[in-house]
Amino acid sequence: MLAALRHYPASVNLLLSSSLFLMLGRAITLPYLVIYLSSNFVLGMSDIGMVVGGALIAGSLLSLYGGYLTDKLSSYRLILCFTGFFVAGFIGMCVTSKLWLFFLFLVSFNFAYSVIDIVVKAAFGKLLPVAEQSKVFSVRYTLINIGYAVGPFIGAGLAHWNMKLPFVMSAALGLGFLVVYAMYGDRKLSSADPANAPISFIAVGRILLKDYRLVCFTVGGVLSAVVFGQFTAYLSQYLVTTTTPEFTYRVVSSVVAVNAAVVICLQYLVGKRISHQYLNQWLTAG
Numbered sequence: 168m169l170a171a172l173r174h175y176p177a178s179v180n181l182l183l184s185s186s187l188f189l190m191l192g193r194a195i196t197l198p199y200l201v202i203y204l205s206s207n208f209v210l211g212m213s214d215i216g217m218v219v220g221g222a223l224i225a226g227s228l229l230s231l232y233g234g235y236l237t238d239k240l241s242s243y244r245l246i247l248c249f250t251g252f253f254v255a256g257f258i259g260m261c262v263t264s265k266l267w268l269f270f271l272f273l274v275s276f277n278f279a280y281s282v283i284d285i286v287v288k289a290a291f292g293k294l295l296p297v298a299e300q301s302k303v304f305s306v307r308y309t310l311i312n313i314g315y316a317v318g319p320f321i322g323a324g325l326a327h328w329n330m331k332l333p334f335v336m337s338a339a340l341g342l343g344f345l346v347v348y349a350m351y352g353d354r355k356l357s358s359a360d361p362a363n364a365p366i367s368f369i370a371v372g373r374i375l376l377k378d379y380r381l382v383c384f385t386v387g388g389v390l391s392a393v394v395f396g397q398f399t400a401y402l403s404q405y406l407v408t409t410t411t412p413e414f415t416y417r418v419v420s421s422v423v424a425v426n427a428a429v430v431i432c433l434q435y436l437v438g439k440r441i442s443h444q445y446l447n448q449w450l451t452a453g
Contacts, residue, residue, distance in 0.1 A: 179294055182294075183303070184344065185348070186307045188314070188340050188341075189250075189283065189314075189344065190311045190315055190318070191314035191340055192318075193314075193318070193337065194319055195337050196257065196260075196322060196334055196336075198318075198403060199319075199322055199326055199333060199403065199419070201215055202403060202412050212407075215404060218266070218269075218273070222277055226278040229278045233245075233285060237282075237285055237289050241354075241356070242353075243348075243354050245286045246352065247348060247349055250344060250348065253279040253341045256272045256275040257337045258334070260272045261331050261335060291307075293356070309431055313427070319420040320424065402419060403415055
């Protein structure tokens, strides 16, 4: 993997660093969001589920428009803008004492992270040839899991000092990336094709709905997210109601780290062998 990173241009490595640092910021805070909501807002488990689940759904739906913007605006500006939303979301969650504002900031963070994820993937498609793309996505996913393995331990340590410190650290990581990307990012990077006539958001939706494979892939992604997505939130909710917050910190940190370590060991080795010629077979095997 290190050899692959040395082979890529600086613009690709900078985009890969966004995956590591933003996921690290996310993983520091999110596994303990349930504990924070329970202690700071005195919410029951069903209410916490509504807040966390509602914010995820709202952020995901809003990201549909973010994906549309990827084809309209400069990738450089989009990454800067939504990294700013990412930072503002964590700062807002840290300082607010009102639940409705906390929810809006949580939606803002989820929206920003989803859009950045889309923009980075689209940028890889512009910067690298097709033969190189499966390898760079494997590297990216490995870096994401490194962040997901390390983040919960940092979050647990900070939360023992103060429950607001994980939010501060997450915002600081986002701000650090924002400054670096503003200085060294590729200002000419864009996924938009100037040769194509502009299409409205509704028209794009109609075109995409006609793609049977894309619809099936999207539905499959939604169903898999229902089963596997945000399992740390479900685990935290169960542990908070049956044990103590201290025990929850230890268990969640260990489970997330083991899960990420297994993926890190296998992801790059398997992912770099995936090619677009046999994509359906790989999807079926997965």
